[in-house]
Amino acid sequence: MNRVIEKPIPLLDLRAQHRQIRDEVLAEVIRVIDSQKFIMGEDVEKLEREIAAYSGARFGIGCASGSDALYLALLALDLQPGDQVLTAPYTFFATAGAIHRAGAIPVFADIQADTFNIDVSRVAETLTTHPKIKAIVPIHLFGGCADMEPLCGLARERGIPVVEDAAQSIGSEYQGRRAGSIGDIACFSFFPSKNLGGYGDGGMLTTNDASLGERLAALRLHGSRRKYYHDWVGINSRLDALQAAVLRVKFRYLDSWTEGRQRNATLYREFLAALGVPVTPPVPAPYQTRHIYNQFSILCPRRDQLQAYLKENGIGTEIYYPLPLHLQACFAGLGYKPGDFPVSERLAGEALALPIHSELAPHQIEQICRTLKAFYA
């Protein structure tokens, strides 16, 4: 086998990113450790304000992970046993896992192939056939917003809330509006691979609704607004002060890193087109006015063989996601079967995420595209 490239290119290179900010991060970590104040406090509050402002929302509520953010959001909505929550089957497991954990039943609607996001016409159909749907959770997958205006319109007609799963989409915009400010509540993740990733787990909720904000802030502290008095049954899901301090350093770089990802996405599209590689790169929909490229997933023929070939040539890739949620063993009881969501099922066999992180050099992107070309030659 001809090796097309010399130096391996990982899917993500967090060590290269860390080298840029190491001194600043270590100074903050030492400051927090020296203070011996690890729970809640100023760093968490400052980050909450910063992320809320960045997302165009009034309130930010830190929590332990994006998964917990989704769970807390659904807890705040007072779902009753037997209530259904509508989402897409093409997402990370946590979206539907949170619905189940909150005691509701996940109901799925298929996605659109060009955006990987929930198809609003399918949402409209599903709402008419499922009167027990009490909330909708669209996902802004891979860094591009779902088609929020018609979706929120359908939710309004029905009088049900929308929870944005913005775990992969901090700073992403829908018609100029930021992810996190469009639905009733939004959920962010600071998992290390996100555009704003911590040095461990972390999450954040945003909302413009003061009473939801107050409730969410309590729910992540066992439902307590006043110490040892509990208005609701919540959970322990705090954002660590150490993580908040690290994230506040990284936040200062977020826009420049996102611009690097955007530049890389453009380069990919140019090289792939110039070389005539028979794959479909993602192109933002007109309403996705700021795509932040948390992932750059192409659709490609013979995906699994291509992935193996790229691996042999030192190029890291990932499949997001190989099995849609309606076909997961743990959801067998929901009664879905293969063929129910054909777009999700097709994309599960065709999507492949390529390296997109901002530390990639243009010549590495060219090398990746040339390796793709060599595979299809």
Ligand SMILES: Cc1ncc(COP(=O)(O)O)c(C=O)c1O
């Ligand atoms: C779409 C989506 N939802 C939810 C989550 C859960 O976030 P976390 O890993 O922080 O729990 C993730 C992240 O992995 C995600 O990608």
